[in-house]
Each structure stands twice: as structure tokens, then as C-alpha cells.
Amino acid sequence: MPSSIPTISVVICTYTEKRLSLLTQVVESVRLQTLTPDQIIVVVDHNEDLYKRLLMDFRDVVLVESQAQPGLAGARNTGVSVATSEIIAFLDDDAEAAPDWLERLSVFYDDPDVLAVGGRVEPVWETGRPAYFSEELDWIVGCSYRGMPRMAAEVRNLIGANMSFRSDVLEHVGGFNHDLGRQAVKPLGCEETEICIRSTLASPGARIVYDPAAVVNHHVPTSRGTLSYMLTRAWSEGLSKAQVSHLVGHKRALRSERRYVRTILPRAVLSGIRDWGTGRDSAGLGQAGAIVAVLACTTGGYLRGRQIAHTTRSRAARTTTAPEEAWRTVTT
Known part of the structure; x- marks a missing residue:
């Protein structure tokens, strides 16, 4: 453990009632961390009915409605705006954290040159992995894929379902780009790539670290294992990468x-x-x-x-x- 443990806020963004049972498990996994977070922040992305329901279900979390334009980037920025900790960790509403997730992420912040830390995202297939879906393609479902580092290493960018940043870094670079990333069911992405690149450009010599020992288990519905979804997501990834390149x-x-x-x-x-x-x-x-x-x-x-x-x-x-x-x- 680092000599001085940083304070941590966990931001979880959600937008649909369809994931309510998963969200409940995710929040519970954060409550049971070996390193207790200072805040658990749930951001509801422009769904008033869901927000009202969660007011009854989650009385011990910071529950807020997104104040930005619809989309994951805007919801994350809303979470950042209400976070009060030195470190802000992000967890998807369908990604359950291992008990030592925050503890493992926090270790690396003892080094002042580390701007952000993320970990492995393990797919949990709703009906089993399709036979044609190789592990090299797991990025399609937002998970770590074969070819990523097998031990802690410096990387260009982190995976959105399992990442954390120093709060002053997010403030310095202006948060996530609202014109990138997933919006409702549109499978765009790359806002994590873009903000990681901007962060390192703003702090030459600084590092972003990926530690596969910091694990979250990501629920993958059957619909995301279809060839149709694979190709749609691949096309969107190409579009997103072109925009980041621009x-x-x-x-x-x-x-x-x-x-x-x-x-x-x-x-x-x-x-x-x-x-x-x-x-x-x-x-x-x-x-x-x-x-x-x-x-x-x-x-x-x-x-x-x-x-x-x-x-x-x-x-x-x-x-x-x-x-x-x-x-x-x-x-x-």
C-alpha cells in the first residue's frame, strides 16, 4: 500500500432501467471494497423516471442527474463535478468490481508521475462466449483483449469500464470530450483514448498505468456476441478512431x-x-x-x-x- 492512501470517489453512470439489477450489484461491489471509497456517485443520464426510482433504492450514495448533453462523456463529467476526492475512479453500470479493485489501483498513485491507473475488464458472457468470438476481439464488448500487458505496465490509454484519474488531471484537461463516446445505444467510443492522450500531452514525462491485477467483471449480453453487433461496433470504432486522429x-x-x-x-x-x-x-x-x-x-x-x-x-x-x-x- 502507498505510504499515503489517496481519497477516492467512484463514479458509476447509468441511463436505463434495464440494467437496474446489474447496477445494484455494481454498487454493492463498491461498498464491499477492501479500500473504502470516500464517495459512491451514481449519475443518471437524462432519465427522470430512473432517477426517481434510484432515490428510493440508493439512499447511501451520491445520486445526481447528468447536467451535460446526453451521452457517457457528459455523464462522467457530471460525476467529476461533484466528486471531492483526490482520485476519481470510473466503473460501468454493468461491471462488478473485485473486492481489492480500488486497493490495487491506489497503489500506483504513490508515484507523482502517474496520472491515471486502470485494470483488466473480464467478460462475463450472459449465454456463453460465441465460438467465433476470439479473445483478440474482446475490445468490441468493452473488455481487455489478448495482446494487452499481462503485468503492470505503462500504456497509452485505459478501458472505460475500469479506469481512474487524479482529479486535478481531469480538471486540467477539461474533462471528457462530449463529441466522443457512447450515446444511448449508439456503439461509439474512444473518449477514454482521447482523454488519456490529452492528459499525457499536458504533462510530458508522466505515465498512465494498466494493472491486470485490478479486475472488474463486465456483463456481456447475448446481443453483443452477434456478428451483426461485432461489425457495427467495428465500423463505429473506425469512425471514432478517425475523429480522435483528427x-x-x-x-x-x-x-x-x-x-x-x-x-x-x-x-x-x-x-x-x-x-x-x-x-x-x-x-x-x-x-x-x-x-x-x-x-x-x-x-x-x-x-x-x-x-x-x-x-x-x-x-x-x-x-x-x-x-x-x-x-x-x-x-x-
């Missing part, structure tokens, strides 16, 4: 993805084909095919996103239209 630069936005595409995915495809050919795993060919399809969709989404950015810049040279307007209106 904001922070091509090299910074795709540094981790280059290694993933050049080494992790080819190895997984070859392994799947080999396992299928030798009879070791009959699902191997399906896994290889799914990886190729996901890569193609992600690339297509990225190229479409770059096209949107180019069109936006051209319009901006002739009109007063703000660049982000095109992103809000053109997402396919």
Missing part, C-alpha cells in the same frame, strides 16, 4: 493499433486456420473469418471518418460551420 494527430491516435494489426491479429488468424485444419478447434476458421471481417469494417469506418474530416475542413474554409457538426450528423 483531434490529437494520426500517430498518437493509432500507435497501439499498429502493433495490434501487425502482430496480434495475423497471429490469431493463422492460429485459427491452423487449429481448424488440424482438427484441434472446429471453430478456428470461424474465428479467423470474424477477425478479418472486423478488421475490414474497422478500416472502412476509419477511412469513412477521414473522409468526413476532410470534407469538414473544406467546408470550414468556406463557411463558419464548426468541425464537430459534421461528426454529429454523419456517422455512417
Whole structure:
């Protein structure tokens, strides 16, 4: 444990009654932490009926309604605005924390050069992992994937379901970008990538740490294991990465993805084909095919996103239209 344990607020954002039972388990997992948080903050994203219901169910948490535009980024920023601790940890409303989650995250903040710390997100499949869904693709369902560090290491960005930041870092960079990230059922993302990059740019020499020993278990519904969802999410990831690239630069936005595409995915495809050919795993060919399809969709989404950015810049040279307007209106 660090010599001086920082105070920690945990922010959990929610938007639908469909996850109420999961949310209850998530909040309980935070209550039972070996390192007790100073605050448990539940932010309701523009759902007044849900907010009123939670007023009755959660009397010992800080319950607030999002004061920003709809979407996960705005809800997180609302949580940050009411947090009073040195460290702000974020947990999804369907991601149950292991008992020592906060304790493991807090250890790294003894180093003043550490800006943010996150951990492993383990998928808990509602009806079992689909045979064609390889672990290399677990990022599609918001989880840690094969190829990520197996021990504590410096990384470019953290996973949104399991991350924490120094509060002064979030204040310094202005919080999460409202034009990025998931909005209701639209499977966009990358707001975590963008804020992590902005944080390190604002503090040269500082570090972001990923520790796979700090675990949360993320519920994955059956609908997110379908090929349709995989490809939709892949396309959206490409769009989102293109927008991040537009904001922070091509090299910074795709540094981790280059290694993933050049080494992790080819190895997984070859392994799947080999396992299928030798009879070791009959699902191997399906896994290889799914990886190729996901890569193609992600690339297509990225190229479409770059096209949107180019069109936006051209319009901006002739009109007063703000660049982000095109992103809000053109997402396919």
C-alpha cells in the first residue's frame, strides 16, 4: 500500500432501467471494497423516471442527474463535478468490481508521475462466449483483449469500464470530450483514448498505468456476441478512431493499433486456420473469418471518418460551420 492512501470517489453512470439489477450489484461491489471509497456517485443520464426510482433504492450514495448533453462523456463529467476526492475512479453500470479493485489501483498513485491507473475488464458472457468470438476481439464488448500487458505496465490509454484519474488531471484537461463516446445505444467510443492522450500531452514525462491485477467483471449480453453487433461496433470504432486522429494527430491516435494489426491479429488468424485444419478447434476458421471481417469494417469506418474530416475542413474554409457538426450528423 502507498505510504499515503489517496481519497477516492467512484463514479458509476447509468441511463436505463434495464440494467437496474446489474447496477445494484455494481454498487454493492463498491461498498464491499477492501479500500473504502470516500464517495459512491451514481449519475443518471437524462432519465427522470430512473432517477426517481434510484432515490428510493440508493439512499447511501451520491445520486445526481447528468447536467451535460446526453451521452457517457457528459455523464462522467457530471460525476467529476461533484466528486471531492483526490482520485476519481470510473466503473460501468454493468461491471462488478473485485473486492481489492480500488486497493490495487491506489497503489500506483504513490508515484507523482502517474496520472491515471486502470485494470483488466473480464467478460462475463450472459449465454456463453460465441465460438467465433476470439479473445483478440474482446475490445468490441468493452473488455481487455489478448495482446494487452499481462503485468503492470505503462500504456497509452485505459478501458472505460475500469479506469481512474487524479482529479486535478481531469480538471486540467477539461474533462471528457462530449463529441466522443457512447450515446444511448449508439456503439461509439474512444473518449477514454482521447482523454488519456490529452492528459499525457499536458504533462510530458508522466505515465498512465494498466494493472491486470485490478479486475472488474463486465456483463456481456447475448446481443453483443452477434456478428451483426461485432461489425457495427467495428465500423463505429473506425469512425471514432478517425475523429480522435483528427483531434490529437494520426500517430498518437493509432500507435497501439499498429502493433495490434501487425502482430496480434495475423497471429490469431493463422492460429485459427491452423487449429481448424488440424482438427484441434472446429471453430478456428470461424474465428479467423470474424477477425478479418472486423478488421475490414474497422478500416472502412476509419477511412469513412477521414473522409468526413476532410470534407469538414473544406467546408470550414468556406463557411463558419464548426468541425464537430459534421461528426454529429454523419456517422455512417
